[in-house]
Amino acid sequence: MSTILVIGGGIAGLTAAIEAAETGYDVIIVEKNPYLGGRVAQLRKYFPKLCPPYCGLEIFFKRIKSNPKVKIFTMAEVVSIEGEAGNFDVTIKINPRYVNDNCTACNECVEVCPVERPNEFNFGMDKTKAIYLPHEMAFPLKYVIDPEYCKKDECKACLSACKYSAIDFNMEPKTMKVNVSSIVVATGWKPYDASNLDNLLPEHPDVITNMMMERLAAYNGPTKGKIVRPSDGKEIESIAFVQCAGSRDENHLPYCSAVCCLATLKQATYVREQYPDAKVYIFYIDIRALGRYEDFFAKVQADENVVLIKGKVAKIEESEDGLIVIAEDTATGVKTRQKVDMVVLATGMQPSSSEYKIPGIEYDDYGFVVPKDGIIAAGVARKPADVASCNEDATGAALKAIQVVRRR
Numbered sequence: 001m002s003t004i005l006v007i008g009g010g011i012a013g014l015t016a017a018i019e020a021a022e023t024g025y026d027v028i029i030v031e032k033n034p035y036l037g038g039r040v041a042q043l044r045k046y047f048p049k050l051c052p053p054y055c056g057l058e059i060f061f062k063r064i065k066s067n068p069k070v071k072i073f074t075m076a077e078v079v080s081i082e083g084e085a086g087n088f089d090v091t092i093k094i095n096p097r098y099v100n101d102n103c104t105a106c107n108e109c110v111e112v113c114p115v116e117r118p119n120e121f122n123f124g125m126d127k128t129k130a131i132y133l134p135h136e137m138a139f140p141l142k143y144v145i146d147p148e149y150c151k152k153d154e155c156k157a158c159l160s161a162c163k164y165s166a167i168d169f170n171m172e173p174k175t176m177k178v179n180v181s182s183i184v185v186a187t188g189w190k191p192y193d194a195s196n197l198d199n200l201l202p203e204h205p206d207v208i209t210n211m212m213m214e215r216l217a218a219y220n221g222p223t224k225g226k227i228v229r230p231s232d233g234k235e236i237e238s239i240a241f242v243q244c245a246g247s248r249d250e251n252h253l254p255y256c257s258a259v260c261c262l263a264t265l266k267q268a269t270y271v272r273e274q275y276p277d278a279k280v281y282i283f284y285i286d287i288r289a290l291g292r293y294e295d296f297f298a299k300v301q302a303d304e305n306v307v308l309i310k311g312k313v314a315k316i317e318e319s320e321d322g323l324i325v326i327a328e329d330t331a332t333g334v335k336t337r338q339k340v341d342m343v344v345l346a347t348g349m350q351p352s353s354s355e356y357k358i359p360g361i362e363y364d365d366y367g368f369v370v371p372k373d374g375i376i377a378a379g380v381a382r383k384p385a386d387v388a389s390c391n392e393d394a395t396g397a398a399l400k401a402i403q404v405v406r407r408r
């Protein structure tokens with residue numbers, strides 16, 4: 001009767017869960033993906049230290065694994081919430097993974113699977129088999145079958161190859177009911193859909209989003225970390241970053257996502273690390289690098305191959321062997337036409353609720369969670385923020401969740 005439910009197993013949800021559990025409270029994490037870690041699992045490096053984000057996640061996984069107070073349900077979603085603070089009845093649906101706990105991640109199933117599907121972890125830039133490991137560091141380290149692509153009984157190649165009887169095509173969705181005292185909603189965000197930005201040539205293969213850039217630069221990404229032009233694999237001589245691509249714009253996301261400037265500065269270092277002669281052009285409205293991030297901005301700005309142009313990009317055009325970024329440089333009043341090999345659109349963070357709203361949760365006009373008694377929002381589900389701020393926010397959310405339990 002003193003359980004705290006955490007919806008979303010990204011960095012905010014993990015923080016809230018472990019902080020509450022280590023204080024002695026029972027916690028249930030409900031995560032819709034087959035793995036924990038959220039968007040942070042897709043990042044190549046963290047600004048400003050430029051260290052690998054997975055180290056931090058692994059520490060959380062270790063704390064969670066060794067804490068019997070935390071129960072994790074992946075591939076799970078909250079279907080309904082009834083009741084009030086101190087006494088919520090929650091229905092959870094668990095979708096079938098078609099792979100059971102016998103899985104040893106030996107990969108033999110993947111080797112025999114004849115079907116491919118787009119790899120959503122890498123934003124469709126490569127493919128996985130219909131049976132796959134979501135990514136090589138996935139926690140839990142368990143394979144999953146995509147029922148949209150798997151031929152199941154018509155094929156059975158993986159079933160025959162698996163020595164551990166880990167594959168079960170007969171798994172069905174399950175529902176379960178839990179009673180909890182408080183709920184932390186940490187459902188995070190998804191990248192703003194770049195296909196809405198018609199003037200920025202979003203369908204062109206060499207115009208990618210900032211999250212695609214994270215995967216392109218990742219050692220376990222589609223190019224094993226080599227940043228190359230997607231259409232032809234050409235090495236990069238010049239690249240443009242378009243800030244506020246759909247952000248601070250009444251027609252798209254009216255708010256600032258708080259991290260895109262820093263993400264671009266970080267990604268400029270990815271390019272410069274690989275290409276000592278490459279030119280990086282950053283088109284921006286204002287660079288938002290507040291507080292301790294100012295030093296990081298200054299460091300990247302000091303690189304003479306990183307050119308910052310204050311001006312909103314009006315258009316991207318295709319040219320012979322490249323792209324042309326058209327903007328007005330507001331410092332000089334001159335209209336610029338910069339030719340580059342490829343473009344990265346710094347798209348903002350849109351709350352996950354834009355895709356699916358959890359019944360019983362209230363949202364504001366943008367889709368951020370509105371807290372109410374017993375229901376606490378944490379991380380980007382509450383407002384756009386970087387990881388350190390999400391950690392702090394979620395620690396506060398754990399305290400608020402505990403207060404409701406103690407009031408019971």
Ligand SMILES: Cc1cc2nc3c(=O)[nH]c(=O)nc-3n(C[C@H](O)[C@H](O)[C@H](O)COP(=O)(O)OP(=O)(O)OC[C@H]3O[C@@H](n4cnc5c(N)ncnc54)[C@H](O)[C@@H]3O)c2cc1C
Pocket residue numbers: 007008009010011012013030031032033036037038039040043045046047048076077078186187188189190210211214259260263266347348349352356358378379380381385386387388390
């Ligand atoms: C290009 C880019 C680069 C960035 N780089 C950095 C960086 O270097 N350093 C930094 O500090 N920050 C960075 N950020 C910001 C960072 O990604 C966020 O701060 C962080 O992801 C927020 O964590 P979260 O847990 O709130 O959300 P998420 O990471 O989105 O996690 C939310 C989790 O909830 C799950 N979920 C969603 N809906 C449901 C549902 N209905 N039911 C169950 N589960 C659900 C999701 O599957 C996900 O696992 C970057 C952002 C961008 C766009």
